[in-house]
Amino acid sequence: MRRVCIGLIALAAPARADVPEMPPSYAQLFDQAHSWSYDVATTTYDVEDFHKARPPKRTAHHIVTCKVTMVMALPHGAASRVACDGEIDPTVTIAGDWGATADGLFRITGFPKTEADIANGTPILPAKPHPFRHSDHDAVHGLRSTAHAWCIFDDTSHDDGGFTRSQCFEANVGIVSGELEGGGDDWRRVSYRLKARP
Numbered sequence: 001m002r003r004v005c006i007g008l009i010a011l012a013a014p015a016r017a018d019v020p021e022m023p024p025s026y027a028q029l030f031d032q033a034h035s036w037s038y039d040v041a042t043t044t045y046d047v048e049d050f051h052k053a054r055p056p057k058r059t060a061h062h063i064v065t066c067k068v069t070m071v072m073a074l075p076h077g078a079a080s081r082v083a084c085d086g087e088i089d090p091t092v093t094i095a096g097d098w099g100a101t102a103d104g105l106f107r108i109t110g111f112p113k114t115e116a117d118i119a120n121g122t123p124i125l126p127a128k129p130h131p132f133r134h135s136d137h138d139a140v141h142g143l144r145s146t147a148h149a150w151c152i153f154d155d156t157s158h159d160d161g162g163f164t165r166s167q168c169f170e171a172n173v174g175i176v177s178g179e180l181e182g183g184g185d186d187w188r189r190v191s192y193r194l195k196a197r198p
Contacts, residue, residue: 019071019078023127025150026105028068028174029098030078035067036174037195040088044188062086063195066094070111077101079112089190091165092180103127124152125169138162149176157182 019030028034043059066084077100084095099106099118106121125143129150133142138158144151149168156162163182170176173194180190 019073020076022078022100023104023125023129024171025129025169026098026100026125026174028172029082029105030068030071030080030100032068032071034174035065036094037063037065038088038094038192039195040064040086040190040192042089042188042190044186064088064094064192072111074101074115074118077115077118079108079118081111088178088192089180089188091163091183092167092178092190092192094175100127104129125150160184 021027022030028036039061040063041059041061044057064084064086066082068080069083070081072079079097079099081097082095088094093107097108097111099108099112099115099121101115101118103119103123104126105124106118107124108118108121110117112118129143129145131142131144133140133144138156140153140155142153144153146168149170151166151168153164153166155164157164161182161184163180165178165180167178168176176194178192180188182188
């Protein structure tokens with residue numbers, strides 16, 4: 001009887017995905033049950049008030065906690081799903097599906113079945129990052145390094161309703177911070193910072 005119980009307990013324990021070694025900037029996104037908590041500050045303006053340099057309408061503060069809920073190992077990469085207990089901003093997402101191949105980190109629109117599905121996603125961070133800046137019409141996209149992190153950024157502020165946005169990845173931590181500013185008539189400034197280190 002005791003042997004049967006021990007066997008059942010062993011089967012009930014969650015298996016840790018055998019994920020290939022990842023670059024430290026985003027390895028934690030593929031660590032089962034890893035979590036992060038962020039301090040989020042959102043300031044909203046009436047767009048006319050903003051142009052006339054009037055005080056903001058309000059600044060709201062809240063905490064958002066995100067956790068890796070599912071990980072799948074692939075021969076040369078992995079996929080993961082992150083769930084959050086709140087939203088930072090509709091245009092700034094941490095929750096959802098992530099994928100990694102030998103080429104780097106991707107955002108994906110659904111949990112993949114193969115590495116080819118990941119490669120069809122949106123590239124976020126190369127496996128071997130280096131600073132760059134690309135202009136595409138009125139938009140600028142790039143990657144910059146700070147003392148502790150790699151930060152991706154977008155700048156579409158020259159368009160009506162455009163914005164600037166960044167998201168930073170720190171080695172052995174994952175996503176540590178980010179900012180958004182803009183949004184046309186729905187102008188807002190959103191910043192989030194890691195609250196509790198793992």
